[in-house]
Amino acid sequence: MARGSVTSTDVARLANVSQSAVSRTFSPGASVSPETRARVIAAAEALGYRPNVLARAVISGRSRLIAVLVAYLDNRFYPLVLELMSRQLQDRGYQVLLVMTDAGAQDALVQKMLQYQVDGIVMASATLSSSLAQECASTGTPVVLFNRYVPALPSSSVTSDNIEGGRQLAHFLVSGGHRRIAFVAGQEDSSTSRDREAGFYKGLAECGRTIFRRAVGLYTVAGAVAAAHHLFADAERPDAIFVANDHMAFPIMDVLRRDYRLRIPEDVSIVAYDDVPEAGWDGYALTTVEQPASAMVDATVSILLEQVESRAVQRRAAVLPCRLVVRRSARLPRSTVAG
Amino acid sequence: MARGSVTSTDVARLANVSQSAVSRTFSPGASVSPETRARVIAAAEALGYRPNVLARAVISGRSRLIAVLVAYLDNRFYPLVLELMSRQLQDRGYQVLLVMTDAGAQDALVQKMLQYQVDGIVMASATLSSSLAQECASTGTPVVLFNRYVPALPSSSVTSDNIEGGRQLAHFLVSGGHRRIAFVAGQEDSSTSRDREAGFYKGLAECGRTIFRRAVGLYTVAGAVAAAHHLFADAERPDAIFVANDHMAFPIMDVLRRDYRLRIPEDVSIVAYDDVPEAGWDGYALTTVEQPASAMVDATVSILLEQVESRAVQRRAAVLPCRLVVRRSARLPRSTVAG
DNA sequence: CTGAAAGCGCTTACAG
DNA sequence: CTGAAAGCGCTTACAG
Numbered sequence: 001m002a003r004g005s006v007t008s009t010d011v012a013r014l015a016n017v018s019q020s021a022v023s024r025t026f027s028p029g030a031s032v033s034p035e036t037r038a039r040v041i042a043a044a045e046a047l048g049y050r051p052n053v054l055a056r057a058v059i060s061g062r063s064r065l066i067a068v069l070v071a072y073l074d075n076r077f078y079p080l081v082l083e084l085m086s087r088q089l090q091d092r093g094y095q096v097l098l099v100m101t102d103a104g105a106q107d108a109l110v111q112k113m114l115q116y117q118v119d120g121i122v123m124a125s126a127t128l129s130s131s132l133a134q135e136c137a138s139t140g141t142p143v144v145l146f147n148r149y150v151p152a153l154p155s156s157s158v159t160s161d162n163i164e165g166g167r168q169l170a171h172f173l174v175s176g177g178h179r180r181i182a183f184v185a186g187q188e189d190s191s192t193s194r195d196r197e198a199g200f201y202k203g204l205a206e207c208g209r210t211i212f213r214r215a216v217g218l219y220t221v222a223g224a225v226a227a228a229h230h231l232f233a234d235a236e237r238p239d240a241i242f243v244a245n246d247h248m249a250f251p252i253m254d255v256l257r258r259d260y261r262l263r264i265p266e267d268v269s270i271v272a273y274d275d276v277p278e279a280g281w282d283g284y285a286l287t288t289v290e291q292p293a294s295a296m297v298d299a300t301v302s303i304l305l306e307q308v309e310s311r312a313v314q315r316r317a318a319v320l321p322c323r324l325v326v327r328r329s330a331r332l333p334r335s336t337v338a339g
Numbered sequence: 340m341a342r343g344s345v346t347s348t349d350v351a352r353l354a355n356v357s358q359s360a361v362s363r364t365f366s367p368g369a370s371v372s373p374e375t376r377a378r379v380i381a382a383a384e385a386l387g388y389r390p391n392v393l394a395r396a397v398i399s400g401r402s403r404l405i406a407v408l409v410a411y412l413d414n415r416f417y418p419l420v421l422e423l424m425s426r427q428l429q430d431r432g433y434q435v436l437l438v439m440t441d442a443g444a445q446d447a448l449v450q451k452m453l454q455y456q457v458d459g460i461v462m463a464s465a466t467l468s469s470s471l472a473q474e475c476a477s478t479g480t481p482v483v484l485f486n487r488y489v490p491a492l493p494s495s496s497v498t499s500d501n502i503e504g505g506r507q508l509a510h511f512l513v514s515g516g517h518r519r520i521a522f523v524a525g526q527e528d529s530s531t532s533r534d535r536e537a538g539f540y541k542g543l544a545e546c547g548r549t550i551f552r553r554a555v556g557l558y559t560v561a562g563a564v565a566a567a568h569h570l571f572a573d574a575e576r577p578d579a580i581f582v583a584n585d586h587m588a589f590p591i592m593d594v595l596r597r598d599y600r601l602r603i604p605e606d607v608s609i610v611a612y613d614d615v616p617e618a619g620w621d622g623y624a625l626t627t628v629e630q631p632a633s634a635m636v637d638a639t640v641s642i643l644l645e646q647v648e649s650r651a652v653q654r655r656a657a658v659l660p661c662r663l664v665v666r667r668s669a670r671l672p673r674s675t676v677a678g
Numbered sequence: 679c680t681g682a683a684a685g686c687g688c689t690t691a692c693a694g
Numbered sequence: 695c696t697g698a699a700a701g702c703g704c705t706t707a708c709a710g
Contacts (some may be wrong), residue, residue: 005478005479007702007703007704008703008704009703009704017680017681018680018681018682019681019682019703019704020680020681020682020683020706021679021680021681022423022704023703023704023705023706024679024680024705024706027705027706030705030706031679032679032680033679033680033681036679036680048474048477050450050453050454050478051454051703051704052397052454052456052702052703052704053454053455053456054393054396054397054402054455054703054704055397055686055702055703055704055705056703056704056705057686057704057706058391058393058394058397058686058687058688058702058703058704059685059686059687059703059704059706060686060704060705060706061686063393068437072422073418073419073421073422074418074419074422074616076418077413077676078418079412079413079417079418079421080413081410082412082418082437083411083412083413083439086437086438086439087441090438090439090448094457095436095438095451096436096437097434097435097436097437098407098421098425098435098436098437099425099429099434100422100425100426100429102426102707103677109429110446111389112434113434114389114393114455115389115390115392116392116393116434117391117392119394135387136701138346138387139389140344155706191637250620251620253620253622254620254621259619277413278617281589281590281593281622282593282596282597282622283592283593283620283621283622283623342682346686346687346688347687347688356696356697357696357697357698358688358697359689359690359696359697359699360695360696361688362687362688362689362690363689363690363695363696365688366689369689369690370695370696371695371696372695372696372703375695377698390687390688391686391687391688392688393687393688394686394687394688394689394702395687395688395689396688396702397686397687397688397689397702397703397704398687398688398689398690398701398702398703399688399689399690400702496709542685552679559698625705661688
């Protein structure tokens with residue numbers, strides 16, 4: 001912010017109108033005569049005037065700033081979502097304050113955002129503690145949890161139908177004739193991982209099956225690699241794995257091919273969740289459940305802005321349908337299910 | 340921003356001190372007695388007071404907001420940079436305003452940022468027109484161009500040594516015995532693509548070679564696919580390709596293997612630039628030039644903040660060394676170069 | 679439609 | 695160290 005930048009008073013002086021007239025000219029919907037407006041605009045252009053939206057925010061109580069909290073950007077799903085969300089927010093006249101959270105410093109960061117008087121908050125790939133959620137609610141700042149939810153929280157949430165996605169994957173693997181089906185979890189405390197797993201077990205149960213083995217990958221590459229080794233340590237090995245997201249599936253496929261000399265899908269089938277762009281790359285051709293990123297972003301923005309604009313915080317939950325995308329990393333269902 | 344949120348006056352009343360005392364308590368470095376400070380803190384906690392940093396910004400002329408402009412987030416290099424940069428900025432007490440630019444609406448977006456009184460601007464994967472750069476300079480807002488530069492502009496810039504990287508790649512391919520070496524450009528008007536190409540030609544020339552064929556990939560996946568087809572349309576085909584960035588190299592490798600049944604690197608060698616994480620995936624094992632993302636971010640932040648904090652805009656250019664990362668997508672140099 | 683004035687929450691000389 | 699007061703740029707009743 002430049003010192004000595006031009007203010008509405010400077011413009012008023014040059015245009016020979018009151019400072020209020022200048023303000024009105026730049027307030028959508030305020031009443032100014034065409035002549036006054038023209039004079040003001042001309043003066044503003046001459047001086048290079050730009051309204052200070054921070055001053056406006058102090059008065060109006062609306063900053064038109066939306067904080068988007070994200071914990072990491074290495075899982076490709078999140079940058080894509082961030083891009084879509086930012087564009088949409090911008091189109092609707094809001095700006096995004098990007099906040100990279102840390103497991104530790106969450107509290108301080110949320111305080112900071114509230115100090116910036118953000119009109120709303122979306123939490124993506126980051127979990128909000130219940131005390132913070134409470135605090136946001138008490139300031140009247142709407143929060144929507146993106147791709148996660150916390151039952152105990154008063155915050156809105158948008159997710160895909162993780163349970164149904166997991167269930168479909170179970171049916172797909174069972175009808176593919178797999179008999180030793182494993183699961184690699186993400187972070188144990190994340191709702192996505194828990195729901196995908198619950199849906200998967202439900203689907204297996206519907207087919208009269210149970211899980212063969214389970215490992216935890218923490219949604220990280222290193223965790224995924226460790227999980228793969230854990231799963232294949234014994235002589236009796238899985239013949240299919242559902243990995244809780246694509247991001248972990250890629251390194252797992254690398255490990256299985258390189259370290260265990262396994263062919264995918266001939267020796268072992270891999271399925272996952274998200275359908276990030278890399279899932280379509282020939283080197284992986286991952287069969288996965290697509291999360292409808294665009295629809296999820298739409299829902300998030302509309303739920304959030306409705307509350308921002310009505311100044312009425314409320315809890316809403318959107319669960320969007322997902323879709324199985326069949327590629328080549330898993331054996332295809334056979335006409336008769338092996339029994 | 341909640342209406343009726345608690346203000347410094349409320350705190351002052353409860354603590355039985357002046358509003359100024361409250362303000363001083365929350366201004367680092369202001370003089371307040373320990374007793375006063377304690378009373379204020381206690382009252383602030385009791386009321387849940389949070390200083391309105393927007394009001395502070397209006398007065399102090401510093402918003403502690405840094406705008407980061409980005410055109411796309413699908414090339415993995417950028418999300419990674421964005422994460423590093425945001426964390427660093429946050430650690431230094433700044434917040435990032437994320438702005439997704441469009442070829443079209445750049446002007447309006449820059450105006451918007453300036454209205455938000457951002458203290459500084461970093462332009463990554465987006466090009467700043469010279470009139471806009473001029474305008475930023477005139478408001479005293481420092482700008483640093485990340486991974487690009489525009490000679491005509493008064494803005495600072497941070498890049499890797501694209502010329503040297505291109506040059507090394509040429510030597511690497513020539514000593515690998517390749518004879519028909521092609522290049523796939525990014526956007527023709529980007530400094531990265533131009534410099535990588537210039538360095539590449541320079542390296543070829545040093546070996547007494549010239550480019551065999553050239554295509555333009557526009558830094559997009561679709562463009563890269565088209566470029567691959569263009570390069571392989573004729574009977575006489577390239578035996579090596581330098582692709583201007585990794586992001587285009589992956590789809591090109593897919594096309595060559597799938598549509599032309601070519602083996603990499605036996606039939607054709609592929610090298611690229613960036614060293615995004617996917618370059619290390621076994622399915623691609625891309626030989627590429629690493630851009631030192633972390634060092635580039637460090638340089639960007641320090642150049643920018645130095646200017647922000649000294650309120651003195653100046654032009655600085657940092658060119659960081661890059662490094663060839665040899666993997667398996669290109670034939671290795673032979674002891675004797677074929678002549 | 680228009681201007682003078684009060685006010686948003688805060689910082690910052692200024693006097694004590 | 696402290697408070698009263700002026701002021702940052704702006705919006706918004708209020709009277710005309």
